Amino acid sequence: MSRHVVAKVGEIPPGQRKILVIGERRIGVFHSNGQYFALLDRCPHQGASLCSGMLFSLVDSSGPGEYRTSRESEMLRCPWHGWEFDIRTGQSWCDPSKMRVKTYPVSVEPGAELVKGPYVAETYPVAVEDEYVLVEI
Amino acid sequence: MSIPSMVGPELEDSRSKSKGLRVVDCDIHPSASSPTELAQFLPEGWRKHLGTYGARMPNQPTSNVVPYPRMAPGHGMRMDSWPPNGGFPASDLEFMREQLLDACDIEFGILQPLSGGSLTTNQELGAALSDAMNEWQLEKWTRKDKRLKAAICVPQEDPASAVATIERYAKDRDFVHIAVPTRTMEPFGRKRYWPIFEAAERSDLPICMHAPATGYHCNTPTGWVSYYIEEHVAFAHPPQTIITSMIMEGVFERFPGLKVVLVEGGFAWVPPLAWRLDSLWKRMRDEVPRVKRPPSEYLREHFWFTTQPVEESERPSDLLDTIRWIGADRLMFSTDYPHWDFDDPKRAFKVELSEDDRKAIFRENAVALFRLDEK
Numbered sequence: 001m002s003r004h005v006v007a008k009v010g011e012i013p014p015g016q017r018k019i020l021v022i023g024e025r026r027i028g029v030f031h032s033n034g035q036y037f038a039l040l041d042r043c044p045h046q047g048a049s050l051c052s053g054m055l056f057s058l059v060d061s062s063g064p065g066e067y068r069t070s071r072e073s074e075m076l077r078c079p080w081h082g083w084e085f086d087i088r089t090g091q092s093w094c095d096p097s098k099m100r101v102k103t104y105p106v107s108v109e110p111g112a113e114l115v116k117g118p119y120v121a122e123t124y125p126v127a128v129e130d131e132y133v134l135v136e137i
Numbered sequence: 138m139s140i141p142s143m144v145g146p147e148l149e150d151s152r153s154k155s156k157g158l159r160v161v162d163c164d165i166h167p168s169a170s171s172p173t174e175l176a177q178f179l180p181e182g183w184r185k186h187l188g189t190y191g192a193r194m195p196n197q198p199t200s201n202v203v204p205y206p207r208m209a210p211g212h213g214m215r216m217d218s219w220p221p222n223g224g225f226p227a228s229d230l231e232f233m234r235e236q237l238l239d240a241c242d243i244e245f246g247i248l249q250p251l252s253g254g255s256l257t258t259n260q261e262l263g264a265a266l267s268d269a270m271n272e273w274q275l276e277k278w279t280r281k282d283k284r285l286k287a288a289i290c291v292p293q294e295d296p297a298s299a300v301a302t303i304e305r306y307a308k309d310r311d312f313v314h315i316a317v318p319t320r321t322m323e324p325f326g327r328k329r330y331w332p333i334f335e336a337a338e339r340s341d342l343p344i345c346m347h348a349p350a351t352g353y354h355c356n357t358p359t360g361w362v363s364y365y366i367e368e369h370v371a372f373a374h375p376p377q378t379i380i381t382s383m384i385m386e387g388v389f390e391r392f393p394g395l396k397v398v399l400v401e402g403g404f405a406w407v408p409p410l411a412w413r414l415d416s417l418w419k420r421m422r423d424e425v426p427r428v429k430r431p432p433s434e435y436l437r438e439h440f441w442f443t444t445q446p447v448e449e450s451e452r453p454s455d456l457l458d459t460i461r462w463i464g465a466d467r468l469m470f471s472t473d474y475p476h477w478d479f480d481d482p483k484r485a486f487k488v489e490l491s492e493d494d495r496k497a498i499f500r501e502n503a504v505a506l507f508r509l510d511e512k
Contacts, residue, residue: 052217079216080479082208131280 002137005124008107009131012036015073019051023135027104029135030055030087032073037087038104038135039076043094048080050101055087105136158495159370160482161245161503163443164347164400164471165237165285167278168228169267175253178269178276183262192266193258195353198279203350205365208477218475226475231279237438237474238284241482245509246501247273247313247471249347249400254292255318256351261294267302271312279311286507288316288345294353296332303333307340313507319375319402320352326379326386334392343396343441343506348372369478376402377410380436384414387427389435396506397440401473404442405450408462411436413493441506443471444498445480453488466496 004022005043012018012031019028026041028051043050053076057069075093084093085101088101092099111130126132167176176184196204204437207213218226218236227233238246254267267290274287289306291299306312315337323329325346331475337344356371378397389395414432428435442463450456460468472480482499490498504510 046481048481049217054216079211080477082477 003107003134004137005040005114005126005132006135007133008124009133012133015054015055017051019049020039022135025137026051027135027137028052029106029133030076032087036106036108036133037086038085038106039090040102040104043078043080043083044099044101045078045083046080048078050076050078050085053077053079056084057094059082105134107134108132109134149256158242158482159244159500160242160470161247161472161509162237162241162243162472162482163247163398163469163501163503164249164344164445164473165233165246166227166251166474166476167233167248167274167285168225168475169273170224170228171197175266175269175273178272179265183265183269186262192262194256194351195258196355197256198350204356204361205350205368207365211477213477214475215477215479218479228264232482233474234282237472238282241472243284245503245507247345247503247507248278248285248287248292249316249345250274250288251347251349252487253290253292255290255316256349256353257292260292260295260298264295264298264302266290267292267298267341268305271302271306273455275311277311286313286509287311288314289342290316291333293317293333294322296330300336301471303336303340303342304464307342310508310511312342313509314343314398317344317346317401318349318352319372319379320349320354320356322353322403324382326382326384326388328386329330331388331391334388334395337396338392338394340396341508343398345398345400346376346402347400348375348402372401373403373406377406379441380410381414381432384432384435385425385428385441389439390427390429395439398443398469398506399440400443401445401472402442403446403448404444404463404468405448405456405459407436407442408459437467440470441469441502443469443489444485445473446478447480447487449487456486456488457490460494465490465497465501468498469506470499 006020006029007018014031017028017030019026028039028041030037039051041049041051055073056075056077058071058075059067059069061067074087076087090101090103108131111126111132112128114126115128115130176187214226220229220232239244250270253270254263257263257266270290278285279287289303289312291302293299356368357374362368411433420433445466448456470482
């Protein structure tokens with residue numbers, strides 16, 4: 001396991017994402033309602049760039065004629081076939097037990113902490129006064 | 138620890154590299170770059186007519202709106218298929234090369250143009266639009282990339298015009314099939330369409346019947362459905378009527394060389410349809426004495442099916458059984474590019490095909506049927 005600085009806090013606006021390469025992996029880092037989530041950028045269905053998809057709310061219904069939405073901008077929809085994935089867990093909405101996309105832990109840390117650690121030199125220019133988003137691979 | 142970087146166009150995705158799979162894609166939907174592009178291929182009189190009155194199509198309010206809006210945003214397209222330089226998906230040859238032909242190692246791509254004259258209610262305009270579509274395919278696609286092969290678009294409800302169109306283009310090997318939508322005005326085995334069958338047989342060109350967004354009838358026999366998900370399922374209905382009608386009307390007794398490809402209608406329903414036809418034929422054969430053999434024999438000899446969207450059976454072995462029954466020699470791979478329900482050749486089948494079946498489905502059946510190895 002290793003941690004990688006992927007962005008400065010504020011660099012990814014709310015509701016947006018940054019897709020980047022860490023090692024051999026393409027990872028999408030999402031900023032949703034003040035929280036960050038990281039997912040592998042490959043749909044488990046047919047391999048599309050899942051993290052290029054749009055974020056939607058979860059649409060649900062208690063019966064015909066009714067619908068409600070929840071979990072604003074936390075469902076990621078594949079740009080090819082529209083499969084929905086929960087950005088918190090990577091689980092597919094329709095087949096949560098079998099179909100999931102890999103997720104990675106994300107944390108936010110102050111630059112003052114990072115300059116002490118081993119993260120700085122090879123990754124991202126870090127300033128003591130800023131905060132950074134880290135993904136653990 | 139590695140250095141993260143933003144993904145740029147220079148990044149090669151390992152999945153997009155060829156894995157030695159040579160592919161013929163039997164369902165590519167080319168698009169015009171602008172609403173007026175196709176009109177440039179019309180004679181001036183029809184161009185003026187089109188500008189003043191538009192192209193009236195059954196159950197479609199205007200030519201830019203489909204009856205069932207789909208997968209917005211994106212207009213029913215793969216979200217990543219919008220060309221970076223602007224324009225509609227599959228309207229830019231350079232980007233189609235990059236995203237489809239090169240990325241998926243497509244050796245030949247069969248064009249299936251969807252809008253045009255076949256469903257224009259003014260049939261004279263329909264004939265003119267068909268010709269415009271044929272010239273447009275040559276000019277914009279097949280002469281610029283020899284991998285792409287065109288469809289002879291015809292106004293099938295006016296068979297005399299359709300035959301004239303077929304005869305005009307049949308000798309040009311840039312054209313490899315005749316395109317007819319699945320929701321025709323009458324069941325497709327009826328005699329009014331026989332001149333088209335005769336011309337198709339004479340020119341040794343298969344007829345490709347693609348499920349259109351629009352058609353001369355409701356999208357199901359009991360009326361218009363509520364949802365796009367229902368319409369998508371209903372793409373599988375007209376092909377079953379086509380098979381039944383053409384066999385029962387005796388089309389293949391009269392035209393033993395006729396070949397029909399059912400495009401994007403699915404294929405898992407084929408075995409039970411054949412069983413039903415055969416069992417009924419044994420009981421009522423004398424109603425249709427022109428049908429001399431079990432219907433399933435005509436079906437196996439005269440029909441081909443494209444694969445997209447490949448059925449995803451719960452148990453993989455069920456799909457293999459289905460393929461075995463239909464015959465791996467009758468299935469032909471298709472992507473449906475640039476539509477949202479695109480199938481990637483390396484990921485479409487969730488089951489392991491034998492090497493022979495894989496070669497047949499992904500390439501050889503189409504090469505033989507469309508005579509792609511002829512110059």
